[in-house]
Amino acid sequence: MSVLVLALVVEAAFGYSDRIYDWIGHPVTWLGALISTLDGALNRGHQSSDIRRAAGALTLAVIVAIAAGIAWVLESALASHWAGNIVLALLASTMLASRSLYYHVRDVANALTTEGLPVARYAVSRIVGRDPQTLDEHGVARAAIESLAENASDGVVAPAFWFLVLGLPGLAAYKAINTADSMIGHRTPRHEAFGWAAARFDDLVNLPASRLTGLLFAAAALVLPGASARDALRAMARDARRHRSPNAGWPESAMAGALGLKLNGPKSYKGILVNDAYMGEGRPDATAQDIRDALRLAGTAWGGMVAALLIAAIILQM
Template sequence: MSFAAMLFLALLLDAAMGEPRWLWQRLPHPAVLMGRAVGWCDARFNHGAARKARGIAVMLALGLGALFLGGVLSQLPAPFQIVIAAILLAQRSLVDHVRAVAAGLRMGLPEGRRMVARIVSRDTAPMDETAVARSAIESGAENLSDGVIAPAFWFLILGLPGLLLYKITNTADSMIGYRTPRHQDFGWAAARFDDLLNWVPARLTAILIAAAHLRADIWPLIRRDAALHRSPNAGWPEAAMAPVLGVALAGPRSYDGRMQDFPFVHPEGRRTLDAADVEAACHALWRTWAVALGVVGVLALV
């Protein structure tokens, strides 16, 4: 069975099942195991001199280990590979987490803040309704790329080795790829490798969002606003999501008690947001997933 055919079935399985709580309450999720591996490396090697070299060596070891494990798992029958791929995709859980923010906002601002705190790292205590909604939409757009399109892309290219390589890299970036005194040097390789692996998928995500909404006209806006983001990749899905929803994203937000003045993405969009906008973003996530599924289905037939 081709990678495209297995990916098509894995996307459907993930959409149908998501992350069953009964299973992952009993077994550690593979993403949790990856996080433990990265955390162990951080505690064991992130000290002393030559931290950048140590970080490069750690990423090489983790990447080669992921490729080796993926190669071993690729010897399993196709149904097992499909299940593994579905576990490492995150469309259903992504939409569930974003939709929980909309449900929380309908119950009241405190509950909306509590729900959005599960999916963003910025300060949530000072957020008003618009900030909560905007944060949820931004997280949904970025994680559509990181959690769905990028792992699907690398599975399509390399099968399970590519998928595991991407997931360990993305996990490492999320844990140590920060410009902080502790991780500035040690996490440099993780951040740069994650940027490399996400370069194509991030732009592909923006194309898929626009295609799902029949909005070829927004490409100049996407190119204009994607460059406003600190990340070379995360700005692309945000810059596509904002105009299809007709809203402004990004803008000022607080981290660690300090307000930071980031530029707005699609500044001409509406700046007062609520739960209905978060729901609209969830619909956009599913529409984009459906287009991606169709593309993979065509590739499987070809």
């Protein structure tokens, strides 16, 4: 548990070095390269849906086995002494994303405030998949807040959860599944069958963390002026299951309730309108200040999680 605390603190403080990224890439880019290779080799358009679904399941099994296997070897070699645990924490920190998420979302708020709608649309396009040109200023702000809520779970809480449960192999396996879902888990002619296993497994492994993230947002709202823990819990209970995603609705509805906003709803992806349920019953006209309030809520939630883990680690050491 102390290794996880150190990993969370290191990632929040320093993130992943751009110099290291330029030199050797990142674990997610390595996984992405492997997934792309297997996609090109095994996903053949002339094959039946059943065969492509089996090939996609095999692809997922291969990348999870490789990622978890390498992580298991590293953990087995390093976990026996304090210096090795520091290295483990540094390795784990590369698969967390609170710092980069915070700055990407903050960039949207800054753009709305000082640079105008076109720049804000570009900034939000880096963190959402919807069509940015269809968004007005309120739509850009809502999209940034929704992305923050969902990725707080996928990029921070879920990796931490799986590290806590299964160590570095669990964290690596989670990142492999999550990366596969982002690359091939789409309902497109090419990937609807091939990416089926990746999408379903991603839903499964994100289930506990998405609920936990919503609860962390509600807890953070207890200590933030102007935020409402009661409304966060009420919005989760009422709206979370209505979301198109089995997981995204929990942190999004909690965020909406806590900040008095109405999030989600109909949106456009590559010219296709997707009707989704609204999360929350508050204002739909989100602003740059609401983005900053959402960042404070998420930061407080992450800090509370780290504090709880640190207290638990100290108690276990006694």
